[in-house]
Amino acid sequence: MTQDNDVTSRSIILPTSRKPRAINRRSLLRTASVGAAAAGAAAAFPRITFAQDSTPAAGTAAAGTPVAGPGGSQIIPSPIEGVPDVYLSAPEPFVSYDGVPGSGGTVRVFTIGYNPPPPARDQNQYWQELERRLGVTWEVDITPQPNYGEKSAAYFAGGDLPDLFYLNPEQNASQQYQAMAQGAFLDLTPYVTGDALQQFPNLATFPQYAWDNSKFQGVQYGVPNVQPNIGNLGFYRSDWAERFGLANPQGPDQVREFLLACTTGDPNGNGNPDTWGSGRFENGWRAWDNAIMSQMHRVPFNWRVNEDGSLTNQIETDEYRQMIQYQRDLFAAGAYHPDAAGMTFSDAQNTFIAGETGHHYEGFPSFFGPSSVTGRIQLNEPTASTTYFLPVGADGQPGVVYNGVGHFGYVGIPASLGGDEERVLELLRILDYLASPFGSEEDTFLESGIEGVHSARNADGNLVLNDQGRAERGDLIGMFSGLPAIFYPEDPQIGVRLQTGGIASRSLGIDDPTQGLYSAANIELGAQLTQLGTDTVTAIITGREAFESLDAAIEEWRSRGGDQVRQELQEAMQQSS
Amino acid sequence: MATLRIGGKSSSGPRGKTFSTPLRKRLWRDRWMYLFILPGLAYFLLFIYLPILGNFIAWKDYAPFVGLWESPWVGWANFELLFTDPDFQRALINTVQIEILQLVFAFPAPLALALLLHSIMSERLKRAIQSIVYLPHFLSWVIVIALWQQIFGGAGFINQLLANQDMDRINVMSNPDLFKPLVVLQSMWKDVGWGTIIFLAALTRIDTTLYEAAVIDGANGRRRLLDVTLPGIMSIIILLLILRMGSMFSTGFEQYFLQRNAVGPEAAEVIDTFVYTRAFQSGDWSFATAVGLVRGVVAAFMIIGANWLAKRFTGEGLL
Known part of the structure; x- marks a missing residue:
């Protein structure tokens, strides 16, 4: 089962036996077009409504207008590296490779x-x-x-x-x-x-x-x-939010209000208490994070570099503690699904698709298009809609998004x-x-x-x-592909939304300062430190252990290898600089 | 079912004669039987005995690319790690606790069910019940736990029923205090039917004339059970009990791994899940081998010990 080594890349944190959809260009992104500035897009393509049009952070998200692309296609080029161009029409096939690459063996x-x-x-x-x-x-x-x-x-x-x-x-x-x-x-x-x-x-x-x-x-x-x-964002049921009168929830207080309303507000209208704010599925110190929690609290991307060049792990920061306290309060108030602690990725996904939870997260493109998570909810509830939380801190300033690798x-x-x-x-x-x-x-x-x-x-x-x-x-050539592009043949406008979201996410993106740095201890001990993280936060958030036990767990993390990993990464940083 | 014969000692025959025949002749005479044994023998040699040689990597820091021989020797380091690690101790204690519960509750359950089934006169009804109780054995743990979750989980059938009536939910599936009885019940539900097979086979081997004689002598149902049925299958019970001792330190992996997050490691970390996180996820094959080796050696002693005890007290045994 996949572990996010909490010290290495954060973007590949994926659950068991799952390829990050966000990242499967061949099967998804390509089958998947442009965000003009979201407000503009909404005007041009009336079917698209973005809850985050008005978020302060989205102000930076401005995509261009259609231009001629290869093979007579129309594309909207991405203004940011890392967010693909959107194709509004398929190119006429053009020959791009001269000769035969192999020699017959x-x-x-x-x-x-x-x-x-x-x-x-x-x-x-x-x-x-x-x-x-x-x-x-x-x-x-x-x-x-x-x-x-x-x-x-x-x-x-x-x-x-x-x-x-x-x-x-x-x-x-x-x-x-x-x-x-x-x-x-x-x-x-x-x-x-x-x-x-x-x-x-x-x-x-x-x-x-x-x-x-x-x-x-x-x-x-x-x-x-x-x-x-593109870093992942949490997605929520925007139709539910509107029903609660909480459209476009921003910041920890509003997000909390939304998640609790999912549990108590009977969004499916059947009169039974059978809906909740959120499931969960991750491993490690952010096992209950669901993307939005750490993003709103601006928890560092694995490590923070201090002025003297030393490293502070995310779990040693005040932001992290606030996040855990926030999640613990959410759990106590009933915002999480009662079986959340034992959920696997597919459990969490299934409860969201079944309309039992109001919030879920996975690879970005998984929420766009007819075969997506959103599309599957709509099979049961045609009026359902989803959109992403753009993180905003308690102070009203933009949060952070963790860039993919x-x-x-x-x-x-x-x-x-x-x-x-x-x-x-x-x-x-x-x-x-x-x-x-x-x-x-x-x-x-x-x-x-x-x-x-x-x-x-x-x-x-x-x-x-x-x-x-x-x-x-099948997976004959699944291991490799070319430059990502976004194109949804069934409806190119889906791609426009995807690109807009990607640009918005990317504009808040931060990198892991230790990305690409080598720590032998992290490779050797990463799995057990991740497990320690899952066990610790699950016990605290579900109320099985007191909040104060976090200190002892962090101490244990240090002594069982955390400090060693820190030391090795600091040395690697000095060498590379 | 070779084990039946070993336990029942029914395969005797004219032994004196057999031994006077030269080995070559005996081999030739029973050639077809030996031929049938060959694939099984090859399997055990290739996949059970040969890999035992690989156990020496427990004393190495084995890295696959470096190779078996070139990987450095590390002495007893992997074993020391095992005995100094507080997490391992926790896993060991949980494992032994669970296995004792299994032994007390899950082991006799198939025997009881087999006796009940055996007492059903209608052959049709018996077969129907047998088929139904076998079924859960063929479900994987993933499915079994999903089913239990659907029924007993926080959002499961029972809790939903309670919640719809404005009653409090009861926490079964993510309650650390209930975890151990819960896993024993799950095991029983899954495998009790399957476990009856061997007992039922043994029961059919009891000579029915013994029952008739007992009835004529005025024995009631209880006496027939104690004096005819149980003695008739005692060798099988002892055999299975001895073999069960060999798995005292292996709970299996999936059932615990799947439920570990819900209740936490204090209740659910067992040796198999410990080895998974510690050794396999990090690619530490040497450490995994050390754990396996210790477990194997202890299991061997448990089997031999149980066998010795069984022989001493009942005269029945495996070896």
């Missing part, structure tokens, strides 16, 4: 799986076409997420590593850090920086944050699977291939092909397979993947 691939395994090659037209286009035999080992870490370890123990090795240590595979540190993977820096990178025109479009945030101990061991760099893993090449430059170049060319830009002929295949077999055109002329397409594509 076999490429062994190890990747993570979230979908059912694809049919065997001889019954899989997508797989056959992929191999024809790449010019290689694509020998892929797709390992389901729960076994992904163990399978990685098995490869390391065997010593014979696949040519393209998908690395994502945050997905329950911290062993990969160890293997990287021990030299299992090739340092790709000479191939993917400076002039060398220009051999791979698609990889050259990758934003700097994705390269930087995918380094380990300062070394580029893999090519990042680029994702938007901007990648979902990276693809490494084993160190044993280091002597074979031709082979390394071939493998990078293959990745370059897989990173074809949105709307290109190559990308259209990678995305939608063969038209008429794996996908069909909808009324608007956009390709929509069918069941056979989804089954045959």
Whole structure:
């Protein structure tokens, strides 16, 4: 089960066996268009109403007007790096890759799986076409997420590593850090920086944050699977808020009022006390956070850098204590679902979809479009609507949002291939092909397979993947994709809303000051310190332990490895500066 | 069911003769039987005995990429960690408490159910009940706990009923004080039916003429139970009890992991969940191996000890 190592990246905190939707460009973002300044958008597209139009923080969120994009498309370019452009119409496929990347041999691939395994090659037209286009035999080992870490370890123990090795240590595979540190993977820096990178025109479009945030101990061991760099926001039932007369709740007091009204105000109108403010599902010291809690209280992003260069952990700050006290009061007042303590991610999601809770959070795009969480609520309650909390502090000033790392893993090449430059170049060319830009002929295949077999055109002329397409594509190339773009073929305006939200979120974004810094103790002890966090805050918030027990727990965190992690990160910071 | 034969000592036969035949001849004579044994034997050699050799990584700081041999030796460090860690002690205490409860309540439950089933005369009704009580065994713990949550949870059926009547909710599923009895009840609900299989098989092996004779001698139901039925299956009960001793330190993982957050580690941390967080999540295979090894050795002693006791007091045993 995934742990957010509370000291490393915060954005990949995802629950069990779940890929962050926010980050799955291939399947979501692309299937998913522009936010003019939200107020403007609302005028231009009457179906869109944004509760946060009037929030002070949203003032910075201003997207542009439509311009001509590649392949005759219309796009709204994002004004901020990390938030993708929105396509208002699909491009006419254009050729973006010259030649065939592979040399006819076999490429062994190890990747993570979230979908059912694809049919065997001889019954899989997508797989056959992929191999024809790449010019290689694509020998892929797709390992389901729960076994992904163990399978990685098995490869390391065997010593014979696949040519393209998908690395994502945050997905329950911290062993990969160890293997990287021990030299299992090739340092790709000479191939993917400076002039060398220009051999791979698609990889050259990758934003700097994705390269930087995918380094380990300062070394580029893999090519990042680029994702938007948007921090998650909490989403709530805006239809309920309006019913309570609490539209657009802002700041701790109003949020509290809203969450309590969900429990006591009978928002579903059935007369029974069967609704609550919120579920929860996270692990670690922010296990009851649901994004909005720490954001409103401006809790630091894992660590705060003091003036003397020393580090203070989030849990050692006053902001953190205020947040825990706030959540404890919420629980006592009944704002949380009674079974919240034991919830898994899917429990929390299901209660929100079933209309039992008024607030939930997960990857940003999960709330946009017909197949989203919001869409699924609307299947039961057609008038339901959701929108995001833009965090505001108790003082009325904007809160903070924790930026995503901007990648979902990276693809490494084993160190044993280091002597074979031709082979390394071939493998990078293959990745370059897989990173074809949105709307290109190559990308259209990678995305939608063969038209008429794996996908069909909808009324608007956009390709929509069918069941056979989804089954045959599976996770064959799930480990890698090109620059994210937002396009919802069924309704491009959904994308506009998504981009507007992304810009608003990004404008409040802060980074983890220790992002990319290496601490051996964190890798070794992270899981148990995270567990200590979950246990501590759950006991305090549910009232099983007194609030004062927080001090003892923080002391325990320090003595069991927290101080050691701090020391190592401080040293790493000094070295890198 | 090889165990039945071991316990029941029914597989005797003309032993003296067997031993006078040369081994080669005996092998050839029973070749087909040996052939049937082979796959099972291969399984145990490959997946049970061979991996035992890997236990030496308990004395190493094993890193998969570095390799089995190149990883550094660390002496008894992994074992020391085990005995100095307060969390491990908590996990150990919880595990033993839960296992004792299981032994007292969950172990005899299938026996009682088997006796009840055995007393049903209608073969059809018996089969119908058997099928129903087997079912929960095939559900995974994820489903079982979701079902219990739906019924007993804070927003479950019972509490919703109470809340709709303006009554207070009762906290069953996230109450640390109720956790241990709760898990024992869950285990019983899930596996009591399945556990009857072996007892029912043993019950059918009791010679019915013994009952007839007992009835003729004027024995009532209670006497027949105590003097015919129980002695008839005692060897099986002892056998299962001895084997049960081997798992005194393993509660299993899923049932506890799934409910641990709801009640907290004070009540629900067991050795299996402890090893999961400490060893597997951090990729500390050596530590996991050390825990497994200690547990295996203790379990072996428990089995041997229980066997010795059983032999001493009842004359029945496993070895």
